Amino acid sequence: MPLTLKNINYAYNAGTALEKKVLKDVSLTFREGEFTAIIGPTGSGKSTLIQHLDLLLTATSGELLFNGENVYAEGYDRKALRSRVGLVFQYPEYQLFEPEIFTDVCFGPKNQGLPEAEVHANAREAMKLVGLDESYDTLSPFEISGGQKRRVAIAGVLAMKPDFLVLDEPAAGLDPQGKKELLDLIRGLCTQAGKGIILVSHSMDDVAEYADRIIVLKDGTVRLDGTPHEVFRHREELVQMGLSVPKVTEVLCGLKTRGFDVDTGLIGIAETKEEILRLFR
Amino acid sequence: MDIIKASGLTHDYITYDEDERPISVRHALENVDLAIEEGQFVAILGHNGSGKSTFAKHINALLLPTAGTVTVGGMDIADEANLWDIRQLAGMVFQNPDNQIIATVVEEDVAFGPENMGVPTKELEKRVAEALAAVGMTAFAKESPNKLSGGQKQRIAIAGALAMRPRCIVFDESTAMLDPSGRKEVVATMHRLNREEGITVLLITHYMDEAVGADRVIVLDGGHIAMDGTPKQVFARTEELLNLGMQLPKVTQLANALTAEGLPLPAPILTEEELIEELCRLRSKI
Structure with a gap:
């Protein structure tokens, strides 16, 4: 079920003297089973863009389509969309709060109003997907390593069974080993579990290695969109934007x-x- | 002269239960002996939990040793009377620029430290101007920090540390949240301060290519010093590094792959320029 942005515009403080256009006429389609990386210099609109994908922000104009249906239309079940598109923020480990890991992972599906058996089944499956077995269930999320905390946080989102997983710099602050493990895991969620991955990153080496497709944002517009090989041919353009190869x-x-x-x-x-x-x- | 000297430094993190009885002890640093010479650029590597940040926080007495001693500029950090002198001498720049900026105007933010120490206005103005010039941000003195890019904000945070006239600055993963050009700006600023102002730099990082430009690289593991040497020495020990959860810089990986195919390249090659130079030299011999 594709997720499509059609001529999306977004401005902070719209209609006031402080109006600042952050997204300008952005049209993109994200597909399941595809690993898409979004790169762009600070302030290019990356975070604003991904916040549109699960409706934390609503476009000033334009359409957001999920499986061809306009999400902004009256009567559309927006809450349901949030379960289909899971957002993992920067430093997601700061959002862990339950005393035990399994309970924390259950939080999302529980809020979806599922019966307890299903909540548990979904949480178990999510933990399995991120490589955490039952021995982690009763541990505190605060006494495990940084890389493991991220896994727990990602499991918490996966437990809602999203079709798309949107991640904002998921590997920031992890050591080389932890970073590799996490990115391998995300790649696997795409290749094996068929999730659509949308990942924001500042590391050109990482996106070159892991992504199927790279979207380059600058000043709120899509400047480049293609496979890593296609995008990194534009070295001069990228360097000019403050990026690199x-x-x-x-x-x-x-x-x-x-x-x-x-x-x-x-x-x-x-x-x-x-x-x-x-x-x- | 050694600006930082740790002898037998041990630091334990102790967890307590509800009745404040200790339930577990973790040795973050164990019996570490380490001396850092004034004026050096030292990179500290190590996986998450290896003790890097714990060590860094001793340098301006945010943490105190459980056992052993640390002196900074000859002053014992455990002696409370030295606290303000130590914090003036050793500045710190952290990971997230947004957490380090407090004022609404750039120059006021840079002035915050020295102003709190009662530096007279005339002197204060001079220090702020010099600090902003040193990080190349003079033009932004009157701007609001929230309009700056990540790299620019980090340079303001560095200027804030500089205005204290420190002899040493600790960068604790200060580039982790920046885009490529922001990272380049901040790393270039670190090197310039080291070279031109003689400031000792301690750079804690997960980016191997940032460690390549240092005078000395230290790798921590489980609260111990696992490796210590020049970048060339450390990055030549591939297997050991990988076992410590580190990586080789991408260029070194490429050079090693070429060597494995029979190209007689010197090892280790650490920068792009070096590899290009060596390849050109080899090619001209054919």
Whole structure:
């Protein structure tokens, strides 16, 4: 069930002297089973955009369509939409509050008004999806590691069985190992569980490695939209916006400047290695 | 001269039950001996929970040792009489810029620290102007901080620390929330302060490529020092680093992959420029 933004405009303090347009005519479609990364410099509208996806903000004009139906239409069940599109904020571990992990994960489905057996079943499944077994049930969410806390927080959203999972910088502040584990997990939620992933990130290396599609926002408009390989070909444009390209792409660009005939549109270590070795054959 | 010296530093976090009886003890730092020379740029790495931030918080006496001693500029941090001198000498910049800015005008925010210490107005104005110039934010002196980008806000936080005329600044993951250009701005500012003002920099980070530019890299693990050396020395010990939950910089990974295919590159290669240089050199020999 696709989630579509159609000519979305959003302004803070709309209609006042302080009006500030944050999203300008944004049209995008997100699909299930697709890992979409949103990148953009600070203030480009990334967070504002994702807050539209589960109706924390309502567009000043434009349409939000879920499965073809206009979410803004009168009588639309907006509460139901919030269960279909799960939002994981920055530093979600700050939102854990129950004394025990399992109870915390149950909070979402319980509020959906499900019978207790189903609440428990959904919470159990969600914990399984993030790789936490029953031995975690009665632990306090405050005595586990940072990476595990994030998993619990994500499980709390997954327990509502969303089709889409929207994450704002989920790996910020985690160490390299914790970051890799978490991103592998999110990739798996997309590939194996078929969730649509929409992930905001500042790390070009991460999005190059994990995303199927990258959307570049700047000043509230979509500047680029394509596969990582397509997007990172626009190095100059990205640098001008205050973004960058993956490190290995920088190496290729440097070699090109020095007069070598290399493809500067590569982003992975393996393919870059092959391209460089070609120079020596 | 050593600006920071920890001897046998141990720090325990103790959890208490409702009746304030201790129920568990976690050793965040255990018997750490570490001396940091004035004027150095030191990066501290380690996985979450390795003791990095606990160590950093001792440097301006936000935490005190459970056992052992820490001196900063020769002053014992456990002696309360030294508290304000130590905090003046060692500044800190944290992760989230929004949590560190309190005033509604940039220059007032930068002035907050020294003003509280009773620095006279004339001197205060001079310090604020110098601090803003040092981080390249003079043009924003009269602006409201909430209109600035993340990188700019972090530079204001650094200016606030600088206005205290510190000899050492601890950056505790100060770039974690910034976009690529914001990160670049802040890292460049750290290096300039170190090089031009001689300020000792302690950089706590999860970004391996930020550690590459340091004079010295320390890796903590389970409250102990696991590795300590120049970036070249530390990043040459691949296996050990990976076992500690760290990673090699992406460029080093690429260089190692090329070496494995038979290209005779020196190890370890830490920056893009270095790799490009070496590849050009090798190619010219064919």
